[in-house]
Amino acid sequence: MIKVxxxxxxxxxxxxxxxxxxxxxIIARIMGKEPQKEEITPFLSLIIPMHNExxxxxxxxxxxxxxxxxxEQLEIIFALDNCTDKTQEIISQYRDQxxxxxxxxxxxxxxAAMNEAVPLARGEIIIFSDANSMNQTDTIKKxxxxxxxxxxxxxxxxxxxxxxxTNAIGKGENLYWKYETFIxxxxxxxxxxxxxxxxxxxxxxxxxxxxDPEIADDFSIPLLVQAKGYKxxxxxxxxxxxxxxxxxxxEFQQKVRIVSQGLKGAIKLRKDLLKLSPLGLFELMxxxxxxxxxxxxxxxxxxxxxxxxxxxxxxxxxxxQAIFYLFSLIGFLLRNSSRINFFYIPFYFNMINxxxxxxxxxxxxxxxxxxxxxxxxxxxxxxxxxxxxxHA
Numbered sequence: 001m002i003k004v005x006x007x008x009x010x011x012x013x014x015x016x017x018x019x020x021x022x023x024x025x026i027i028a029r030i031m032g033k034e035p036q037k038e039e040i041t042p043f044l045s046l047i048i049p050m051h052n053e054x055x056x057x058x059x060x061x062x063x064x065x066x067x068x069x070x071x072e073q074l075e076i077i078f079a080l081d082n083c084t085d086k087t088q089e090i091i092s093q094y095r096d097q098x099x100x101x102x103x104x105x106x107x108x109x110x111x112a113a114m115n116e117a118v119p120l121a122r123g124e125i126i127i128f129s130d131a132n133s134m135n136q137t138d139t140i141k142k143x144x145x146x147x148x149x150x151x152x153x154x155x156x157x158x159x160x161x162x163x164x165x166t167n168a169i170g171k172g173e174n175l176y177w178k179y180e181t182f183i184x185x186x187x188x189x190x191x192x193x194x195x196x197x198x199x200x201x202x203x204x205x206x207x208x209x210x211x212d213p214e215i216a217d218d219f220s221i222p223l224l225v226q227a228k229g230y231k232x233x234x235x236x237x238x239x240x241x242x243x244x245x246x247x248x249x250x251e252f253q254q255k256v257r258i259v260s261q262g263l264k265g266a267i268k269l270r271k272d273l274l275k276l277s278p279l280g281l282f283e284l285m286x287x288x289x290x291x292x293x294x295x296x297x298x299x300x301x302x303x304x305x306x307x308x309x310x311x312x313x314x315x316x317x318x319x320x321q322a323i324f325y326l327f328s329l330i331g332f333l334l335r336n337s338s339r340i341n342f343f344y345i346p347f348y349f350n351m352i353n354x355x356x357x358x359x360x361x362x363x364x365x366x367x368x369x370x371x372x373x374x375x376x377x378x379x380x381x382x383x384x385x386x387x388x389x390x391h392a
Contacts, residue, residue, distance in 0.1 A: 006304040006314075009297040012290060020286040021179075024186045027279070032189030035233055038148035043073050044140065045123030045205070049113040051081040053131040057090040060131050065096060068137045074098060079117035082107035110198075111220075112213040118205065126205050128217070133159065133199040133240040143202050143238035153207045153230025154222050156184075156193060157200030157238030176348060184234045187283060191231030194283045196222045200240045204230075215265035216258065223265075223284070227275040248335060248351070255355030256362060259292050263363045295357040325350070 046064065050057070064076055078091050080103040091101055102117050118126060125147055127140055139157060146155045158181075187193045198218040207230060211220035222232040245251040266273065266289060273284065302321060308314035324346050331347025 002304045002307050005300055006308065009300045009304070012297050013294065013301070016286055016290050016294070021183050021186070024183060024190075024283070024287075028186040028189040031279075032186070032191075034189070035146055035152065035191075035231075036149045037145040039141070039145055040148050041070050041073050042124040042144065042147065043075075043122060044069065044144065045075050045077060045121030045126045046129060046140070047077045047079055047114060047117045047121065047126060048129050048131055049079045049081060049110045049117070050083060050087055050131045051107065051110075051113075052083050052085045052087060054086040054090060056132050057087050059134070061091060061094055061099075063134045064129075065094075066137055067135060067140055069140050071098065074140075075100065075122060077102060077117050077121060079113040080104060081109065081113040109213050111211055111215070111217050114217060115210050115213065118208050118210070121205060123205060125202055126208060127200070127202040128198065129240065130199045130242075133242050135200070136239045136241075139200065139238050139240060140202075143200065143235050146233050146235055147202070147204065149231070151191070151231050152233055153225040153228065154193075154196065154201065154203045154232045155238070156196035156218075156222070156232070156234050157202075157240060158234070158236045159197050159199045160239055160241045161244040162241055175345065176352070181236075183287065185236070187287075188232075188234035190279065191233065192226060192277070192280050192283060193222055193232040193234050194280075194287050195219060196232065199242065200238060212265075212268055214261070215268060216261040219262055219265045220269060223269065223276070223280075224272055226277075226280055227272045248332075252351065252355050252358075255352050256359045259356045259359035260363045262288060262292060263359065292356050292360070295353040295360075298353060 048060065048064075053060070067074070076096075076098050077100045080088055080101060082104050088101060088103060091099065100120065102113075102120060104113060104116060114128060125144060127143065129135070143155050143157050146152050159177075161177075184193060184195075196218045198216070201218065201221065203221060203225065207225055207228060209221060209224040211217060211224065225232055245254065266284075273281070276284065305314055305318045305321060309318050327343050328346040328350040331343035331345070332351075334343060335347065
């Protein structure tokens with residue numbers, strides 16, 4: 001029985017992280033196809049939810065006003081979530097007729113602000129963008145061309161990180177998202193991108209699902225669009241950039257938030273998720289749901305291995321685990337170094353799994369997932385030279 005526990009949990013971990021990417025790659029090569037794109041210029045509504053973003057508000061506006069898209073075909077809506085700093089004052093200094101400000105008098109969270117702003121939008125296509133995400137000049141042109149295909153309902157762009165290699169957190173996140181980008185490309189070929197990127201995502205207004213404010217928009221929107229039978233795509237040429245998280249506390253809190261909202265989303269949207277195709281359910285289970293419970297699989301592997309340690313094979317396997325966790329500890333101790341080589345890989349892997357464990361505890365204890373503080377380190381020094389690394 002103990003051996004069954006040990007090997008079945010190892011099998012789950014191997015399938016999630018190694019076999020699933022291979023399987024979805026093969027499926028995409030057999031069943032997938034490249035999307036049909038055309039240069040189109042429908043009327044767009046660009047919505048930017050903000051809460052106390054005075055650090056980046058001016059740069060964000062200047063960035064938006066520099067976008068290459070017909071001015072008469074673009075409106076810009078700043079959805080302010082009860083800002084108490086100078087964000088609204090800064091935006092109001094710009095007299096561009098395309099700019100609109102919606103100000104909520106109560107802080108309800110990002111998704112609630114989005115839900116309030118969408119009815120004000122006149123665009124056929126709505127593009128959501130985070131305050132600290134800076135577009136390339138052709139970003140919205142690149143993302144919109146996918147909507148020439150009427151079967152496409154939602155499109156996610158590509159987030160790139162600035163200064164991703166200055167510490168273990170940035171390096172780990174950069175490597176992790178290169179891995180994720182590979183998977184996203186395969187899912188997109190199938191028209192079934194599982195998770196979008198909240199920093200840059202577009203949707204047909206008629207399909208906007210007004211998601212529950214306690215569920216992350218990059219989780220709920222693509223799944224609900226898929227459940228309606230529309231394609232969800234990844235557009236790697238629609239690029240925005242952000243500063244990489246610079247400290248472990250912010251990165252850890254971010255991962256806890258993502259998993260907590262995912263858990264709540266899976267429960268609240270369970271009826272809608274059952275409308276997904278078998279392939280969509282396969283992606284959801286092995287790309288997301290089982291990963292949230294990864295730390296429990298890891299704990300089971302460790303304890304069952306310990307119970308079998310008197311057998312020579314299991315002794316060496318336990319030793320391998322011990323070395324892996326030792327390397328993770330070294331990576332933690334050297335997390336602020338730019339020369340820690342491969343130690344950041346086990347460190348980052350264990351960090352995100354520990355965050356999943358904390359998220360499960362947080363979810364069971366309180367269930368609150370709506371409002372989270374932003375990572376301040378991703379708002380500083382935005383004018384430095386860009387060193388971009390890919391993030392799906």
